[in-house]
Amino acid sequence: xxxxxxxxxxxxxxxxxFILGTGQWAYGNLYGPLHNYSKKxxxxxVSVSATNFDxxxxxxxxxxxxxxxxxxxxxxxxxxxxxxxxxxxxxxTQIYTHTVKIIQAPWNLNKxxxxxxxGGLELWLGSEATYTIIVSKLQPGSYTITLYVPEVPxxxxxxxxxxxx
Amino acid sequence: xxxxETLKDSLGSYVPAAYMLPLRIGVGWMWLDGGLRKLVxxxxxxxxxxxxxxxxxxxxxxxxxxxxxGFLKFMLENPSLGSPFLIVYSVLELVVGxxxxxxxxxxxxxxxxxxxxxxLAPAFWLGSTCEDEWQIGSLLVAGGVVLMLSAAGRRYxxxxxxxxRFGDRGVxxxxxxxxxxxx
Numbered sequence: 001x002x003x004x005x006x007x008x009x010x011x012x013x014x015x016x017x018f019i020l021g022t023g024q025w026a027y028g029n030l031y032g033p034l035h036n037y038s039k040k041x042x043x044x045x046v047s048v049s050a051t052n053f054d055x056x057x058x059x060x061x062x063x064x065x066x067x068x069x070x071x072x073x074x075x076x077x078x079x080x081x082x083x084x085x086x087x088x089x090x091x092x093t094q095i096y097t098h099t100v101k102i103i104q105a106p107w108n109l110n111k112x113x114x115x116x117x118x119g120g121l122e123l124w125l126g127s128e129a130t131y132t133i134i135v136s137k138l139q140p141g142s143y144t145i146t147l148y149v150p151e152v153p154x155x156x157x158x159x160x161x162x163x164x165x
Numbered sequence: 166x167x168x169x170e171t172l173k174d175s176l177g178s179y180v181p182a183a184y185m186l187p188l189r190i191g192v193g194w195m196w197l198d199g200g201l202r203k204l205v206x207x208x209x210x211x212x213x214x215x216x217x218x219x220x221x222x223x224x225x226x227x228x229x230x231x232x233x234x235g236f237l238k239f240m241l242e243n244p245s246l247g248s249p250f251l252i253v254y255s256v257l258e259l260v261v262g263x264x265x266x267x268x269x270x271x272x273x274x275x276x277x278x279x280x281x282x283x284x285l286a287p288a289f290w291l292g293s294t295c296e297d298e299w300q301i302g303s304l305l306v307a308g309g310v311v312l313m314l315s316a317a318g319r320r321y322x323x324x325x326x327x328x329x330r331f332g333d334r335g336v337x338x339x340x341x342x343x344x345x346x347x348x
Contacts, residue, residue: 003344007314008314011310011314014310015306015307015310018283018286018303018306019303019306019307022286022299022302022303023299023303026296026299027296027299029296036295036296037228037229038295064228065228066228066229067228069295070222070225106238106241106242107224107227107237107238107241107242108224108241109218109220109221109223109224109241109242109244110215110216110217110218110221111221111222111224111225124224124225125224125225125228126224126225126226126227126228127224
């Protein structure tokens, strides 16, 4: 075997290991299971709390998007707040109208989460924000907030409204 | 008639070095384009105060960053620290791309390009990027390695002048490094 063959085979192995290794690592495209996190969004509710003030309830909703495309935002056009005896549905226009404050995570450098009349809450992949949404006053008790994201199952979290406020 | 520079394989067949020209142009332009876009055509991409700042995209890497999460958040919260790195990287893209296209120090440029492409590997899995990123990076690694191994700049490249004037030169005249040719 000539020297150039040794060199060629050595670098061919290096390139092959790099390609096969990173492909399996990132996508499972060598022996599976195939996975590609860029296809569908996955909204994660980091925390949710509620405070009654005057005749309104201030919902503090901290959310992030952990999967999905990186080129455009994930939308949450419908929010439902409910318990066994009560249900409140906000569509995208109402979400836009009732959102009074958005606190961006400090690492949301130039990908700012927002809200719009069409998309409702809008999140960039990896960014995180706390939305303050005002709704009519909720009675003390336990509630579930459900966020509806197109194409994927809704996500829910529980919170409590105390009698104190 | 001038003898054509060739790559001789173990079976004794010859591959004209000129056949490497399309690869040099292709791989070289990919790198040149990366630097051109960031430094010349849209310089706001390297401006940490701009909404177009490229490193802002790091945020999309966060969900799957594992042990790198703290580092990525630090860079995102201190964008001015990342700007010099981005500028240096973009300059390297311009240099590597230009060298490959004109065929000057082609082997060194191919080696540098392969390393730079391999350094992008974390973006394959840190971010939930589509498979395109992996395909682009992998091809740039393979292309860089081929250009490094072959004397691709000795035909239709400035390396041909260096080769005619100085012959085969190793990086250093040591047992190992003398086998790694400069052009």
